[in-house]
Amino acid sequence: MKKKILNALSYIAISSSLLAIGCIKEDTNYAIGENNPETSLYVVRNIFQGSDVTLNADLLTNAMYTKGVVVSDYTGKNLPANHIAVQNVWRNQQRGILIEVDDVAKYNFGDSIRINLNGAKLSTQTGSLTLKGIKQSDITIINTGNTVVSRPVAISVLQNKFGDYESTFIDITADLEVEPAPGTPIRGTKTLMDQDSLKIDLYTSDQASFADEVVAPSATFRGIAYSDGEKRQLRLQNYAGMAYPSGKIYPGWPETFETNNNKDGYANANRLLKTGTWYFQQSLLGVTAGRDRIVSGDTAVRFQQGLSTDALLQMNFDVPDGASKVTLWYGSYYTDNSCTFTLESSTDGGINWQQIGDPITDAHRTSESLNSKQAVFLMDIEGPVRFRINKKGIGANTNSNPNGRLGMDDISIFKGY
Template sequence: MKKYFLYIAAVVSSFAFTSCLKEDLNESIGELNAMASVYVVRAAYNQADVSLGKASLAGAYRTAGIVIANGSSGNFPEGHIIIQDEWRGLMRGLTLVSDKATAASLAVGDSVVVELEGATLTRNGGTSLAVRGLAASAIKKISSGHEVKIRPINITELSKNFEKYENTVVSITADVTPFPVQQKFAGEHTLTDGGDTTIPLYTAAEAVFANETIAPSAAFVGIPVTGDGRKQLRLRNLTDMQFASGPIYAGYPEDFENPDAAQKASYAGKDVALRTGTWRLEQCLLGNTTGRDRIVSGKQSIRFQQNLGTSSPCYLQMNYDVPSGAAKVTFWYGCYYTDAASSFVLEASTDKGTTWKQVGNVISDPEKTSVSIAAKQAVFMMDIDGSVRFRIRKLPLGTTAIPTIENGRLGIDDFAIYQNY
C-alpha cells in the first residue's frame, strides 16, 4: 500500500525580542536606546575586532535574541551559545562565548538579553562572528518556550549570502555525496542539491549523534558556521535530519532554465522539452520577470494563470516516468508578485499518465512578494515503487473575490524527485 505524506517547510514565526537601534534621543528620558539588534551588532564588525559598547554601537550596550544552540549536543564548542534575532524582517545570528555552566542553564527557545559593554566582537582564528569576553552575569534569560524560525534555502543561496545565514537555523534539502553506505555522521560529508555548489556537513567526534547512520538524502536542519576559515553546516542533534530518502534523480532539480522563456511565453497548452524531459505546460508559462516570478535559481521559473474555472485545466505535468519509484518530491512556490494566493495539489501517476492520485494535502498558503521575497519549499514524503510521474495541478476556483476566493497567479521553481530506498 502506498503511503503519502506532506510536509511544508513553512516559515515558523519566532519571537522578535529586540528593538531597532535608534540614532535619535528618547524624548521621555533623554537617552539613546540601550538595545541594539543582532543585525546592528554584526554590522559593527569590519574585518577587525571591535570593542562593544556605547562608543561602537551609537549609545547601545545590549542585544537580545532567541537561543538556537547551547553546545549540549557536543557538536558546537563547549560554552558557546548561539542566538538569532529578527529585526525589520532581517534575521541574523551571533555566537556568545561564555562558560559551560551558563550555556547549560539555557535551552533552545529561551529569550535572552546580553550586556555587551566591554566585550569583543571577533572572528578570532577564522571562526564564526562571536562575542567574547562576556561575564557569566552578562547573559540573562527573560523567558522560555519560544518557537525558533527555520529558513528553508538552497545551497547556492547559502554560498552567495553566507553572512546573512551564519549562526541562524536553516533547512537544506540535499544529498550526501558520494553516496553513503551505512556511513556515520562523524567527520565531514559533502551536501549537494543539484546546483553548482556544495556545502560541508561537519559533525564533531564528540557529538552525541556522531555514530548514528547518515541518510543518503534529507532535509538537514542546521546552523551555518565558519570553522578554521571554512564555511560549513552543523546539526544540533539527530532529529535535525528530517524526511530521509534515497538520493535525488540525476539531472534534477528541474530548474526550468531551458528552453528560453520566449519559447513558452503564452499560457496556451504546449508540450515543452525541458532539461529533464518533455513536460506539458497547460495554462502556465516560463516566466523571467525579476522580483515578480518566483525564481529560486537561474533566471526562469514557472508561472501559472489566474482566475481559471473548471473549463480550463491548469497544470505542470511530466510526460515521462522516472524508473526507481519515489520517496520524496520537493519544489519552491509563492504568489506571482502581489497576486492573491491560490490552491494547488501534487499528483502522481503509476500508469503513464492514464490516472492520477493526489499526494498529500492541498496547499493554499503561497505568499506575495510584498510579504516575503523568499519562496516557500514544499516537501512531500511518499513510498512509491516502480515507474512514476508527477504533476502540479492548480485548483479551478474561479475568479478571485477576496475574502471568499483567492485564485491568483502562482510561481513554481526547482522541482526535485528523490528515489525510493
C-alpha cells in the same frame, strides 16, 4: 521648541519678555529623544572589522544590550564547548552570533535572552564571530519555548553571503556528494552538493550525541551555519536536524524550466524541457523578474488565476526507480492572492492520479518576500512514477476565495530510499 511670533509694535510685550527671559527654563527638545538602550546583532556584527574589539557605549551609540533567541541545542554537543548560538531580526535583516558562556546548560533552544554587551569582546578566534567575556549575570532569560523556524537557503547564497547567515538556524536540501553505504554514521565531515555541483561541509563532531546515527544520502539538513577558519560548515544540533531523509536526486534534476519554446502563453501545450516533455494546461513559462518566482535561470512556471477548472503542470514521462521525495519552490505571482495546489503521482503512465500529502494554500506575495518557499513531499513509491502539479480550479479570485496566479520553479525528484 515652540517659537513665539512677536509683534514689533508691541513694545510692552517685548519688554516683559526680555525681563522674564532669565527666569525661563530652556524647553526640552523632544525631537532629539533618547538613545535606544538596545541594539541588534546586525549592528553588533558590523562593528567587527577583522580584529578583536571590546564593545563600549561609544561603539554602540550608548546602547548596552541586545536581545535574541537561542538557536543551538547544547545537548547535541556539536558546537564548541560552552558556546551558544543566538539570532535576532532588525528591519527584516536576520543575523546571528556565537556567545561564550559560563554554563551552557542554562540556555535551551527557543529561549529568548537579553545580553549586556558592555565590555564584551568580539572575536573570530574560534572561526565564527563570537561574543566573549559575557558573564552569567550579563544574560537574562526573558521567556522560554519560543518557536524557531529554520531559513531555507541555497548553497550558492551561502557561498556569496555567508556572513548574513553565520550562527543562524538554516536548512539546506542537498545530497551527500559521495553516496554513503547503508549504515554509515553521520560523524565527521560529509560534503553536501546541490544540483549545480556547489558544495558545503556537513560537520558532526565525534563528541556529538548523535555522531553514531546513520546518515541519509539526501535530506533537508537543519542546523547552524558555522565558520571553522576558512571552512564553511553546517552543524546539525540534533539528529532530528536531518529532516526528510531520502534517496539521492535523479541525475539531471531539478527541472529548472529553461527553454526557448515559450510562445504558447496559457494555451494547453507540450513543451520539451531538459528532463523530458511536460504538459502545460493553463500554465506558462514566465520571464518577469520580481514577479515570476524565478529561483534559477531566467524563467519559472506561472499558473493562470480565477479558473473554475484545474491548471496543470504534468510530466509526460516516468522516472524509473521510484521516489522517496519531491521538492519545489513556490509563491504567488507578484501581488496576487494565494491559491490552492496539490502534488499528484501516477504509477500507470498517467491514466490515474493520486494526491500526495496535503493541499498547499500559503503562497505569499512578492510584497511579503521575494524569496520563494520550499515545499517538501515525502513518499515511498517503488517502480516507474510520474508527477504533476494541480492548481485547483476553485473559481473567481476574490479575497474570500483566493485563487491568484501561482509561481513555481526548480522541481526535484529523489530516488526511492
